[in-house]
Amino acid sequence: MNKVIRGIPASPGITIGKSFILLKTVFIPSEKKGTIEQELATFYKALSDTKRELTNIIKNIEKKNKEGKKLIDMQLLILQDPFFIEGVEENIRKGESASKSIFLFLNNLKENFSNIKDTYLKDRFLDIQDVGNRILGKMQGEKKILHFQEPHILFAHDLTPSDTAQLDKERCLGFVTELGGKTSHTAIMARALGIPAVVGARGILDLTNNGVEAIIDGFRGVVILEPDEDTKRSYDKRISEYQEIDKKLVDITALPATTIDGKTLDLSANIELPLEIDSAKNNGARGIGLFRTEFIYFSSDNIPDEETQFKIYDEVAEKMAPDPLIIRTLDSGGDKILRWSYLEEENPFLGWRGIRFCLDREDIFITQLRAILRASTRNNVKIMIPMVSSIQEVRRAKEILAKTKESLKKEEKNFDENLEFGVMVEVPSTALMADKIAEIVDFFSIGTNDLTQYTLAVDRTNERISHLFDHLHPSVIKLMKMTIDGGHSRGIWVGVCGEIASDILATPILVGLGVDEISITPNMVPPIKNIIRGISEKEARSITEKVLQLPTVKKIREYLRGELLVRFPYLEALLLEVENDKSN
Amino acid sequence: MYTKTVEIKNSLGIHARPASMIVKTASKFKSKINISKDGIEANAKSIMGLLMLACEQGSKIIITAEGNDEKEAVEALIELINRKFDEE
Numbered sequence: 001m002n003k004v005i006r007g008i009p010a011s012p013g014i015t016i017g018k019s020f021i022l023l024k025t026v027f028i029p030s031e032k033k034g035t036i037e038q039e040l041a042t043f044y045k046a047l048s049d050t051k052r053e054l055t056n057i058i059k060n061i062e063k064k065n066k067e068g069k070k071l072i073d074m075q076l077l078i079l080q081d082p083f084f085i086e087g088v089e090e091n092i093r094k095g096e097s098a099s100k101s102i103f104l105f106l107n108n109l110k111e112n113f114s115n116i117k118d119t120y121l122k123d124r125f126l127d128i129q130d131v132g133n134r135i136l137g138k139m140q141g142e143k144k145i146l147h148f149q150e151p152h153i154l155f156a157h158d159l160t161p162s163d164t165a166q167l168d169k170e171r172c173l174g175f176v177t178e179l180g181g182k183t184s185h186t187a188i189m190a191r192a193l194g195i196p197a198v199v200g201a202r203g204i205l206d207l208t209n210n211g212v213e214a215i216i217d218g219f220r221g222v223v224i225l226e227p228d229e230d231t232k233r234s235y236d237k238r239i240s241e242y243q244e245i246d247k248k249l250v251d252i253t254a255l256p257a258t259t260i261d262g263k264t265l266d267l268s269a270n271i272e273l274p275l276e277i278d279s280a281k282n283n284g285a286r287g288i289g290l291f292r293t294e295f296i297y298f299s300s301d302n303i304p305d306e307e308t309q310f311k312i313y314d315e316v317a318e319k320m321a322p323d324p325l326i327i328r329t330l331d332s333g334g335d336k337i338l339r340w341s342y343l344e345e346e347n348p349f350l351g352w353r354g355i356r357f358c359l360d361r362e363d364i365f366i367t368q369l370r371a372i373l374r375a376s377t378r379n380n381v382k383i384m385i386p387m388v389s390s391i392q393e394v395r396r397a398k399e400i401l402a403k404t405k406e407s408l409k410k411e412e413k414n415f416d417e418n419l420e421f422g423v424m425v426e427v428p429s430t431a432l433m434a435d436k437i438a439e440i441v442d443f444f445s446i447g448t449n450d451l452t453q454y455t456l457a458v459d460r461t462n463e464r465i466s467h468l469f470d471h472l473h474p475s476v477i478k479l480m481k482m483t484i485d486g487g488h489s490r491g492i493w494v495g496v497c498g499e500i501a502s503d504i505l506a507t508p509i510l511v512g513l514g515v516d517e518i519s520i521t522p523n524m525v526p527p528i529k530n531i532i533r534g535i536s537e538k539e540a541r542s543i544t545e546k547v548l549q550l551p552t553v554k555k556i557r558e559y560l561r562g563e564l565l566v567r568f569p570y571l572e573a574l575l576l577e578v579e580n581d582k583s584n
Numbered sequence: 585m586y587t588k589t590v591e592i593k594n595s596l597g598i599h600a601r602p603a604s605m606i607v608k609t610a611s612k613f614k615s616k617i618n619i620s621k622d623g624i625e626a627n628a629k630s631i632m633g634l635l636m637l638a639c640e641q642g643s644k645i646i647i648t649a650e651g652n653d654e655k656e657a658v659e660a661l662i663e664l665i666n667r668k669f670d671e672e
Contacts, residue, residue, distance in 0.1 A: 113636065
C-alpha cells in the first residue's frame with residue numbers, strides 16, 4: 001500500500017530502504033557520574049555558562065521589548081536561586097549525577113506547581129523548565145552516538161547539528177524530518193554529504209514505524225511509505241538509470257555550460273556553509289551564485305562581530321578565487337536575529353525581515369558590509385540584498401554601502417572599489433519595477449521560491465495548499481521575463497538562484513528567456529549543464545514563446561516534458577510521475 | 585526576628601515580575617528572609633519558592649526576617665507590595 005507524503009525537497013537523489021525513527025530530542029539525565037566534587041563542579045560550570053548565554057541574549061534585546069527582558073531577567077534569577085541551587089546540591093551529595101540531580105529537582109517542582117489553581121502562575125513552571133533545559137543542554141558533554149548496523153533511512157522530528165554531524169555516511173541512506181526547510185542545517189548537511197533528503201514532512205512520524213520500507217525522492221520532496229511492488233520496480237529502474245546518467249555526467253564536469261549554438265551561461269552553486277565549497281567545485285560549478293549568510297548569525301549566541309564574519313567570507317572568497325562569489329546579506333526575520341522569541345509576528349513572511357530589518361538596524365548591516373568589503377580584495381566578491389520591495393530600499397542600501405566604503409578608506413583598509421552590487425528579485429513589486437531598479441544596480445538574481453510564494457500567495461509548508469505551489473506557474477514565468485527583459489534593457493546581467501534553476505523541466509525556459517547565470521545546489525550542476533549543452537538557444541527561445549502562451553501549470557509541465565524527452569530520452573527516469581502522487 | 589503580615593493588592597498577584605522584584609529587593613539585605621502563606625514557607629531570595637507560593641490578589645502573607653538588617657528588610661518588602669510593584 002503506497003502512502004505518499006509530500007515535504008520539501010532538501011537534497012536530490014532517490015533511495016529505498018528501511019526506516020529508522022530517531023525520537024524527538026529529549027534531555028536524558030546521565031547516570032554516569034564522577035565524584036561529588038566533580039559533579040558539583042559540572043553543575044556550577046553549567047550555571048555560569050547558562051548565565052553567560054542569557055546575559056548575552058538580554059544585551060541584544062531592545063529597550064522596547066519589555067516582555068522579553070522581563071522573562072530573561074527572571075530566568076537569570078533562577079540561576080542564582082538558593083532554593084534551586086541548594087536543592088540540586090543536596091541531590092548531588094546524595095550521590096546523583098549533576099544532570100540527574102537537576103532532572104529530579106525539576107520533576108519534584110513540577111508536582112508542586114501542578115497543584116496551583118491559578119493557570120497563569122501554574123504556567124510559570126514552563127519558564128523554569130526552559131532554564132532547566134538550557135542548563136541540561138550545557139551539560140550534555142556526553143553525546144548520544146547514532147550507531148546502526150544496517151543501512152537505513154533516518155526519520156526524525158528534527159535533527160540538531162550535533163545529530164547530523166555524527167551520522168554514519170556509509171549506513172545512512174537519507175533523511176526525512178518533520179520540521180525544517182530547504183535551508184535548515186539538516187538539509188545543508190544532507191546536500192554536503194550527497195544523500196537524498198526530504199524535510200518539512202509534517203506528521204510523517206505518526207504514519208511510520210521502525211523497519212518500515214520507504215522510498216525518498218529528494219528531487220521532488222516525496223516520501224513513499226510501504227511502497228507496493230510496482231512502485232518499487234519503477235523506482236528501482238529510476239535509481240539505476242540515474243546512476244547511469246551520473247556516470248555520463250562526470251565526463252562533462254570540466255566543460256562549460258554552452259548551448260549547441262554557442263551561448264555560454266555561467267553555472268554556479270548555492271551554498272550556505274564553507275564546507276560545501278568542495279562539493280560545488282567537484283561538480284563543476286564556476287563560482288558561487290548565492291552564499292547564504294544566516295547560519296553565521298544562528299551558530300552563535302551573539303550577533304557575530306566583523307572579525308568573525310570576515311574570516312568566513314574571506315575563506316570562501318579565497319577558495320573560490322578567481323571565480324565569483326555572490327554574498328547575500330542577512331535574510332532572516334528580525335525576531336530571530338535579536339532572539340525576540342516573545343514577539344512573534346503574525347505574518348513573518350510579510351514582516352520585518354531581510355533588507356527591511358537591515359535598514360532599520362544599520363549597526364548590524366554595516367558590520368556585515370564591512371566584513372564582506374574587506375573580503376573582496378581578490379576582486380571576486382559581489383554583494384546581493386534580499387527581500388527588496390521598492391527602489392527606495394535599494395537607494396538607501398547603496399547609501400549605507402557608500403558610507404561604509406568611505407569609512408574603510410579612512411581606516412586605510414583594502415577592498416574592491418568596483419565590487420558589484422545586486423538585488424535578489426523575489427517580491428513581485430520588484431519584478432514589476434525591474435527596468436527602473438536596473439538603472440541603479442549591477443545585477444539581478446531571481447529568487448523563485450519567494451517570488452512564487454508571494455505571487456501565488458501560497459505557503460508551501462502548509463500541507464493543505466502546498467500543491468498550489470509551483471514555480472512553473474505562468475504568472476511566475478511572466479514576472480521572470482519582466483525581470484530579465486528589464487535588466488537587459490539597462491545592460492545588466494540577470495541570474496536565477498531559486499529552486500526553478502534545479503528543475504530540469506525549466507532549463508529550456510531559463511535559456512530561452514535569456515538568463516545569464518544559473519545558480520543551483522552543487523550536485524544539480526552536472527545534470528543541468530548536460531541539458532544546456534544539448535539544446536540550442538534558438539530552440540529554447542521557441543519553446544519559451546510557446547510556454548508563454550499556455551494558461552496552466554499542468555499544460556506547461558506536459559509540454560516541457562514532451563519537448564525534453566524528444567531531445568533527452570534518458571531523462572525518462574527523472575521525469576517519471578509518481579503513481580498516486582496526488583492521492584494524499 | 586521581625587515579622588509582619590501584609591495583603592497582596594495588585595490584581596495578578598505575585599507573578600513573574602513581582603516575584604523578581606521581591607527577590608532583588610530581599611537580596612539587598614543580609615538577613616534571612618522568609619515569606620509564608622497558608623503555612624507554606626519560601627525563601628524570599630528564591631524566585632521558584634515565591635512562584636510556588638501562588639499568592640493571588642487578596643492573599644495574606646507573613647514576612648519574617650532574622651539578622652542585623654531584619655527590620656529594614658521587612659519594611660522594604662512591605663513597601664514594595666503596598667505600592668503594587670509599580671504596576672497599577
